Amino acid sequence: MTRPEPTYQLLLDSVEKQLRYGQLRVGDRLPGERSLAETYGISRASVREALRVLSAVGLIRSRSGSGPASGAVVVSEPSDALSWALRMHISTRQLPVADIVETRLLLEGTAAAQAAQTVARLTAQGTEAGNSQGPSQQEVAQKLEQARTYLDQMDQPQLADSDFHLCDTRFHSQISTLAGNMVLDTVIDSLHLATVSYVQEAVPFLADWQQAKQTLQDQHRAIYRAVAQGRPEQAQQAVQEHIRWFYALSHTK
């Protein structure tokens, strides 16, 4: 708190203020490096440091190949950025993997239950559309359809392991977005992505990865069914069983 503020902090604080008061929005382009340096009276090196930090937390994206004169675009992609930061802290051994598992059980269990509630609520409303809060029947149908597509892809025997893990992450992400809480989503995605590399590393050591994939897929379909049929308790249980089994697998190589 008492450390002197580095000069690049000026730019970070200004970006935050502009975002907050709506003077800068997602999709807007920041001025180029030279222009920012002049505006804030700081060096171009400091400007670049601030931009790297904004990029690392998922707030701007630079166009590749574009020179420093054309500015970066404001985005809001917190999950990748937060998961990278969490993964780094897990690497320091200050955040135990067991605590990640416990937290995932709580968050993903809750999200799966809420996703099933969303489906149940829409089913109960039947065709009386129009006055409901939350996602529409069409949106829910699309997300479920997309989740099933990922499962089908994971069934392909020739799918590369890295693509299997990617579809796996996306399947879980589709399910948790049905809960309709973007902050919960962001934290879940971050924790999932933060630990996926540990799972990937464990795969070569597994006695029977083909068999393990089959079990994972059975669990995924149980989660899918419980959510699609609007059964919150079963959805929560299915997700928690899946997470527990997954971690036990990758820690008994």
Place this chain on the structure above:
Amino acid sequence: MTRPEPTYQLLLDSVEKQLRYGQLRVGDRLPGERSLAETYGISRASVREALRVLSAVGLIRSRSGSGPASGAVVVSEPSDALSWALRMHISTRQLPVADIVETRLLLEGTAAAQAAQTVARLTAQGTEAGNSQGPSQQEVAQKLEQARTYLDQMDQPQLADSDFHLCDTRFHSQISTLAGNMVLDTVIDSLHLATVSYVQEAVPFLADWQQAKQTLQDQHRAIYRAVAQGRPEQAQQAVQEHIRWFYALSHTK
């Protein structure tokens, strides 16, 4: 994913690998900027960009006043860093405050219940010490004592508002660490810190801040009592009531 890797990424990836394989640990000092630039064959500007990113996510701390020859120290302080990143994303309006509230209700409610369970378990064990998992009776007593000290400070009528908010954050943090899950803690602290500035901004608009402070303190003491007496359900309810009331207050200015 297909964007070209900027040169500073080399250093970030290497730091992650070294942390992961225990070649670099919390408390270690990184080499100086010049030395890092030579080792990785990148410019000193790129080294500095990587260091800014590591600092922004709470993984290194530079000693103020020290020259670029003496390296930064490896730390693991995720909460401040993640909360800053979350706050930035809230500023973009892509993460709704209502979702933060829902997520806090879930996480802090669970943490308070688990904190009360920790106390209840230790009380049940009585003086049979030695074989229990989790924090010891002495550790728990210290944390509770510390939490009470923060409450007493908040009772001082001459306390500055900024210090009131600081003690408030620390009180909640002490309670949630009793749950014994560092990842849950980190996420809770990040969400709390990410929204505290919104609460601070609301204060000048409140009709009666003195009265509000009194209500907040009554709620804090109810949380404290439920945890200290080992009553999980009451602890969870007390925290959730507190969070709901707090947000309703800061959104009806």
